[in-house]
Amino acid sequence: MGCGGQGKRERTDAELLAAHVAGDRHAFGELFLRHQRQLHRLARLTTRSPEDAEDALQDAMLSAHRGAGAFRQDAAVGSWLHRIVVNACLDRLRRAKARPTAPLEDIYPVADRTAQVETAILVQRALMRLPVEQRAAIVAVDMQGYSIADTARLLGVAQGTVKSRCARGRVRLAELLGYLDTGTRATSDQA
Amino acid sequence: MVHAEGDPADQHGTGADPPLTVELLADLQAGLLDDENAARVRRRIRADPQAQGMLRALDRVRRDVAAVAADPASTPEPPPEVADRISAALGARPASGPPGDAAHAARPRARPARVAAGIAGLCAALAGIGLGAAALIGEPAPMPSAPVTAEHITVSVPPMAIPLSPAEILGLVDHNPEYGTLGDPQRRASCLSGLGYPGSTPVLGARPIEINARPGILFVLPGDTPDTLAVFAVSPNCSAADTGLLANTTVPRA
Numbered sequence: 001m002g003c004g005g006q007g008k009r010e011r012t013d014a015e016l017l018a019a020h021v022a023g024d025r026h027a028f029g030e031l032f033l034r035h036q037r038q039l040h041r042l043a044r045l046t047t048r049s050p051e052d053a054e055d056a057l058q059d060a061m062l063s064a065h066r067g068a069g070a071f072r073q074d075a076a077v078g079s080w081l082h083r084i085v086v087n088a089c090l091d092r093l094r095r096a097k098a099r100p101t102a103p104l105e106d107i108y109p110v111a112d113r114t115a116q117v118e119t120a121i122l123v124q125r126a127l128m129r130l131p132v133e134q135r136a137a138i139v140a141v142d143m144q145g146y147s148i149a150d151t152a153r154l155l156g157v158a159q160g161t162v163k164s165r166c167a168r169g170r171v172r173l174a175e176l177l178g179y180l181d182t183g184t185r186a187t188s189d190q191a
Numbered sequence: 192m193v194h195a196e197g198d199p200a201d202q203h204g205t206g207a208d209p210p211l212t213v214e215l216l217a218d219l220q221a222g223l224l225d226d227e228n229a230a231r232v233r234r235r236i237r238a239d240p241q242a243q244g245m246l247r248a249l250d251r252v253r254r255d256v257a258a259v260a261a262d263p264a265s266t267p268e269p270p271p272e273v274a275d276r277i278s279a280a281l282g283a284r285p286a287s288g289p290p291g292d293a294a295h296a297a298r299p300r301a302r303p304a305r306v307a308a309g310i311a312g313l314c315a316a317l318a319g320i321g322l323g324a325a326a327l328i329g330e331p332a333p334m335p336s337a338p339v340t341a342e343h344i345t346v347s348v349p350p351m352a353i354p355l356s357p358a359e360i361l362g363l364v365d366h367n368p369e370y371g372t373l374g375d376p377q378r379r380a381s382c383l384s385g386l387g388y389p390g391s392t393p394v395l396g397a398r399p400i401e402i403n404a405r406p407g408i409l410f411v412l413p414g415d416t417p418d419t420l421a422v423f424a425v426s427p428n429c430s431a432a433d434t435g436l437l438a439n440t441t442v443p444r445a
Contacts (some may be wrong), residue, residue, distance in 0.1 A: 020277050023433045029281050033274065034355035040269035042260075063385070063433040065281055070386055070423060070439045082260075087384060116258075120265035123255045142256040146342035148222070153380050153390050155430055160223065172251045177255070180213060181247035 007037055013077035037079055039085050045124065046089035046139045048096070048132045053089075060088035078110050086144050090154035123167050132140040134169030135160050142170075211235060211242040213249070222248050229258035245299040352404060353409065353424055360422055363396030363411050371408050372427040382429035386410075386436075400424055407437045418444050 009021065009028075013034070019027035032039075043060070044051040064084045071080055127135050136155065140146040141162070152159040174180050208231065209215060218224055219232050236242045259265065353360070373379045380390030398413035407424040414421045419441045424433020 036274050041266045054273050067436045105353045117265045119258045120262040131255045143260045161220040163223050167217035171217045174248045191309045
């Protein structure tokens with residue numbers, strides 16, 4: 001049997017994916033476990049609820065598992081996986097447009113970190129307080145570098161809507177993170 | 192200049208300039224203002240240190256959000272049962288090859304490892320192909336961590352064969368594409384995105400197809416190099432989230 005018999009040295013992402021395509025039945029699982037923390041965070045930031053995040057992540061991984069043979073991008077395998085997860089999450093939001101936003105829970109109980117990590121945690125916490133529509137737009141555009149056009153298409157909304165969600169979400173984040181406190185702030189009240 | 196209705200800046204366009212609120216600055220940053228209004232707001236910002244501070248705060252938000260993606264240390268540990276469930280779902284699939292039963296693929300859930308028996312055979316077959324290919328290629332010097340190129344991945348083991356000859360595939364390029372269930376441009380763009388292509392990629396040829404009795408849509412797309420075409424057979428329900436890829440190949444352009 002040749003499956004999984006490629007030795008024990010750490011394989012790169014690309015090697016794992018190639019091994020998966022060539023029939024190594026453990027390779028994709030290893031690839032998933034290697035990236036699962038970040039992929040799960042991405043899914044959680046881009047979906048309405050923990051359950052949605054889990055479902056979207058599973059759908060995305062099964063899709064990637066099936067479609068690995070078509071992987072052809074110049075991007076790294078990790079970026080490809082990230083993109084599939086974001087696509088799955090945005091697709092899920094598109095299909096469930098009308099549902100109300102679920103209450104949010106804090107999923108970042110991390111302590112004792114550097115200032116940079118602390119900032120990242122604060123930003124994630126603040127993101128989780130945004131309505132999911134604004135959060136998803138900001139994650140896609142500002143975090144993952146999607147174009148406005150791509151984001152709009154995946155969400156099934158107009159480009160102006162994506163821009164507007166980004167604008168409102170950034171203002172809210174600036175407020176939540178206290179970035180506007182340093183100067184006197186001219187603004188209208190908003191939720 | 193066209194003044195779109197409902198444009199945030201236009202409500203104030205004719206009278207006095209609106210106050211430079213953080214909301215207005217965010218609209219500017221997001222590209223919501225038309226050129227004329229954007230230029231006017233920018234001019235005013237240059238003379239307004241407070242507005243400059245707010246714009247810096249919005250820029251900082253964008254930078255910090257982008258930095259989160261590059262900061263694995265801040266990533267919370269997901270509940271272990273999530274990884275367990277997904278690993279189990281992945282483990283119940285063959286490593287590569289046809290997507291099981293396409294009808295079920297639309298709603299994949301953790302399934303018992305009922306395909307385990309098949310996997311052994313599939314692995315043996317694939318390993319045989321791999322060894323055979325390796326033997327034919329000869330013995331290139333080992334290249335540690337050489338990146339596996341898209342070509343390598345794409346041509347290694349096609350899941351199922353596309354039942355058209357290269358000539359027939361090239362012939363599709365000369366005909367109007369028949370998209371079948373993917374006639375809606377939005378759905379098609381979503382599908383292309385799932386295949387790793389920008390949604391605006393021109394589809395050079397398309398037609399409904401059947402592979403091993405499974406219906407699909409065949410897409411002919413620009414290949415990785417100018418002299419090749421990429422060919423994908425996807426599920427009729429193909430979307431960004433799930434292409435339902437049945438088979439893919441590359442063919443040289445005529």
